[in-house]
Amino acid sequence: MQKLQLLAKRAIPALILLYISTLLAQSAHPLLIKWSSQLSYLPLIALAIAGLIALQFSRSRMALFSLMLMLPYAAQLWPEISWLQLQAPPLSLLLMACMVWLIWDKDRGFALPNALLSIAQISLAAAVIYFVFQQLSAQPLDWLANLIAWLPQLHLSAFSPLETGLYAGLLMIALVRVALSPSNNHCALFVSLLLLPMLQYPGKQQLLIGQLAILTIAIVFLIGVIMDSHNMAFRDELTGIPSRRALMQYVQTLGKKYVVVMADIDHFKSFNDTYGHDVGDQVLRLVASRMTKVTGGGKAFRYGGEEFTIIFPRKEPGEIKAHLEALREDIANYQMVIRSPDRPAKKTKQTAQSRSKAKPKPTTSSGKQSVQVTCSFGAAQRSQTSSEFMAVMKQADLALYDAKKAGRNCVKIRA
Numbered sequence: 001m002q003k004l005q006l007l008a009k010r011a012i013p014a015l016i017l018l019y020i021s022t023l024l025a026q027s028a029h030p031l032l033i034k035w036s037s038q039l040s041y042l043p044l045i046a047l048a049i050a051g052l053i054a055l056q057f058s059r060s061r062m063a064l065f066s067l068m069l070m071l072p073y074a075a076q077l078w079p080e081i082s083w084l085q086l087q088a089p090p091l092s093l094l095l096m097a098c099m100v101w102l103i104w105d106k107d108r109g110f111a112l113p114n115a116l117l118s119i120a121q122i123s124l125a126a127a128v129i130y131f132v133f134q135q136l137s138a139q140p141l142d143w144l145a146n147l148i149a150w151l152p153q154l155h156l157s158a159f160s161p162l163e164t165g166l167y168a169g170l171l172m173i174a175l176v177r178v179a180l181s182p183s184n185n186h187c188a189l190f191v192s193l194l195l196l197p198m199l200q201y202p203g204k205q206q207l208l209i210g211q212l213a214i215l216t217i218a219i220v221f222l223i224g225v226i227m228d229s230h231n232m233a234f235r236d237e238l239t240g241i242p243s244r245r246a247l248m249q250y251v252q253t254l255g256k257k258y259v260v261v262m263a264d265i266d267h268f269k270s271f272n273d274t275y276g277h278d279v280g281d282q283v284l285r286l287v288a289s290r291m292t293k294v295t296g297g298g299k300a301f302r303y304g305g306e307e308f309t310i311i312f313p314r315k316e317p318g319e320i321k322a323h324l325e326a327l328r329e330d331i332a333n334y335q336m337v338i339r340s341p342d343r344p345a346k347k348t349k350q351t352a353q354s355r356s357k358a359k360p361k362p363t364t365s366s367g368k369q370s371v372q373v374t375c376s377f378g379a380a381q382r383s384q385t386s387s388e389f390m391a392v393m394k395q396a397d398l399a400l401y402d403a404k405k406a407g408r409n410c411v412k413i414r415a
């Protein structure tokens with residue numbers, strides 16, 4: 001469900017861009033036509049810039065995509081380059097097969113062995129689709145025409161049923177990858193696949209449609225890289241929630257009234273000793289996702305280790321206590337389903353003690369196990385004596401210490 005939400009969040013702006021560029025191209029406004037002939041190199045420049053920036057961020061697949069996308073556009077721009085003028089199968093279909101292969105691969109960089117491997121893989125993908133195309137084009141394909149009749153006729157209608165079917169099939173294969181791993185990078189690559197057939201749209205607006213498609217792709221690539229670098233800077237790598245750096249940025253925006261909460265998972269060292277660090281990581285992720293669901297206007301950050309910070313802007317302790325209690329209960333009652341640890345638990349004195357605290361359930365036949373953890377919370381508000389953020393945080397830390405001393409799994413507030 002979370003993956004679907006993420007995919008929708010990333011794909012919807014891209015689809016809107018796709019729709020606008022298609023509408024623009026189909027309108028064939030005189031200004032656009034004029035612009036199209038005067039700035040015919042602009043899409044190549046935009047792709048080159050997007051590719052170079054992608055390279056700077058080690059997005060080698062995006063850089064390769066940019067390079068490959070130049071080919072069908074160059075074929076339109078310079079019809080005299082005969083080796084680019086593939087008719088059956090169209091060049092963009094071969095490129096799409098290569099790109100779908102790459103989207104299932106990973107960013108390998110351009111070191112010689114990896115570059116050779118990528119070239120071998122994409123050549124194989126192109127050869128396979130070439131072979132499939134040759135085989136199928138000799139067959140009667142009424143069944144395929146019927147099968148794809150329901151597809152939106154937006155920009156594929158100008159292609160033969162076989163081409164449309166192969167484009168759609170390859171897109172579905174890529175979509176599975178994006179749905180399984182909906183990163184900014186994959187969404188950007190997928191959008192370029194969606195737009196790729198537009199580069200070989202037959203008809204008199206071919207160049208204009210190709211230009212708008214490429215500019216859209218370059219923009220989507222740049223947005224993908226910018227969003228990725230923003231995430232790298234401000235999201236915690238393990239849990240995906242805002243990091244300590246994001247917290248420090250956020251406190252600049254706080255007014256004179258706010259509450260700082262420090263939260264800490266109880267007995268987490270014992271938990272790690274019992275289940276191993278990998279399971280500890282899974283639990284950290286699950287706890288983090290509960291922390292972000294805090295109600296009452298709180299915003300959660302991973303402060304570091306097994307510690308989290310929650311800020312309630314414009315609130316007083318009395319207003320947040322119930323929300324913290326609800327969060328504490330929510331975490332304590334949450335049956336966290338985890339993949340079973342690969343390595344056996346260490347048999348230490350501490351381990352035996354922690355078993356009762358972490359309440360493990362027997363491993364199920366699916367190799368999954370459910371565990372529960374608790375958290376302690378300490379809160380403090382900005383006051384005359386603690387007006388600096390770090391001073392308020394120190395007070396919240398002391399309150400957390402009070403909560404630990406009081407037996408853990410509770411909320412303490414420093415006046």
Ligand SMILES: Nc1nc2c(ncn2[C@@H]2O[C@H](COP(=O)(O)OP(=O)(O)OP(=O)(O)O)[C@@H](O)[C@H]2O)c(=O)[nH]1
Binds near residue numbers: 269277
């Ligand atoms: N798996 C995992 N463990 C972490 C991570 N960061 C910190 N830890 C562990 O968290 C544990 C924190 O232990 P302590 O500070 O001793 O506290 P505790 O065992 O939670 O005990 P109390 O806080 O007193 O309830 C250490 O064992 C760290 O190794 C992480 O990113 N992943």
